[in-house]
Amino acid sequence: MIKHGVVFTLKKNSPLTQEQFFSQALKLKKIDTVVNFEVVKETSPKNDFDFGLFMNFKNPQAYEFYNNHPDHVKFVEEIWLPNVEEFMEIDYEKIL
Amino acid sequence: MIKHGVVFTLKKNSPLTQEQFFSQALKLKKIDTVVNFEVVKETSPKNDFDFGLFMNFKNPQAYEFYNNHPDHVKFVEEIWLPNVEEFMEIDYEKIL
Numbered sequence: 001m002i003k004h005g006v007v008f009t010l011k012k013n014s015p016l017t018q019e020q021f022f023s024q025a026l027k028l029k030k031i032d033t034v035v036n037f038e039v040v041k042e043t044s045p046k047n048d049f050d051f052g053l054f055m056n057f058k059n060p061q062a063y064e065f066y067n068n069h070p071d072h073v074k075f076v077e078e079i080w081l082p083n084v085e086e087f088m089e090i091d092y093e094k095i096l
Numbered sequence: 097m098i099k100h101g102v103v104f105t106l107k108k109n110s111p112l113t114q115e116q117f118f119s120q121a122l123k124l125k126k127i128d129t130v131v132n133f134e135v136v137k138e139t140s141p142k143n144d145f146d147f148g149l150f151m152n153f154k155n156p157q158a159y160e161f162y163n164n165h166p167d168h169v170k171f172v173e174e175i176w177l178p179n180v181e182e183f184m185e186i187d188y189e190k191i192l
Contacts, residue, residue: 002139003136007186007188022191022192026192038190038192039190039191039192040099040188040189040190040191041188041189041191042186042187042188043098043187043188043189044185044187046184046185046186046187047184047185047186049186052186052188088142088143089140089142089143090103090138090142090143090145090148090186091138091139091140091142092103092136092137092138092139092148093136093137093139094134094135094136095118095135095136095137096118096122096134096135
């Protein structure tokens with residue numbers, strides 16, 4: 001199981017409201033190989049990222065299917081890049 | 097549900113081997129309020145952190161119980177600080 005996460009902040013003057021942004025982000029969970037899609041909010045001031053998107057994939061191929069899916073590519077170009085200030089991706093697998 | 101995570105790298109010359117370090121870390125899951133404790137390994141080179149510990153807590157009080165628990169405090173002092181090079185904590189809650 002691949003666990004894919006990205007934590008991020010939105011631009012202060014982002015074109016979309018938070019509500020509009022997350023409404024668009026939620027559409028990603030319709031991509032076939034996405035499991036347990038979650039929009040999360042940071043609850044402690046321990047880092048600089050306000051929000052996160054977390055999801056699971058059965059295997060690397062399922063992750064690649066998502067990554068290359070036209071709906072994901074379009075989201076990155078039209079929604080993510082214009083609205084996101086900073087981000088950090090976290091991809092991991094359970095080992096213990 | 098509070099989701100608490102920390103991603104980190106071990107020191108090149110850490111006193112413990114990786115195996116010894118994770119064997120100690122796994123003891124944290126015995127603390128009463130910890131749910132779904134996972135040791136994870138970063139699977140992509142998208143950030144500088146090699147490993148992570150992720151766990152859930154029912155509520156902020158359950159998280160505080162863990163945070164202040166003598167076994168956790170001892171782990172931080174005797175295992176975490178001497179062996180960990182860099183880390184970033186990620187605490188979040190599902191909003192959508």
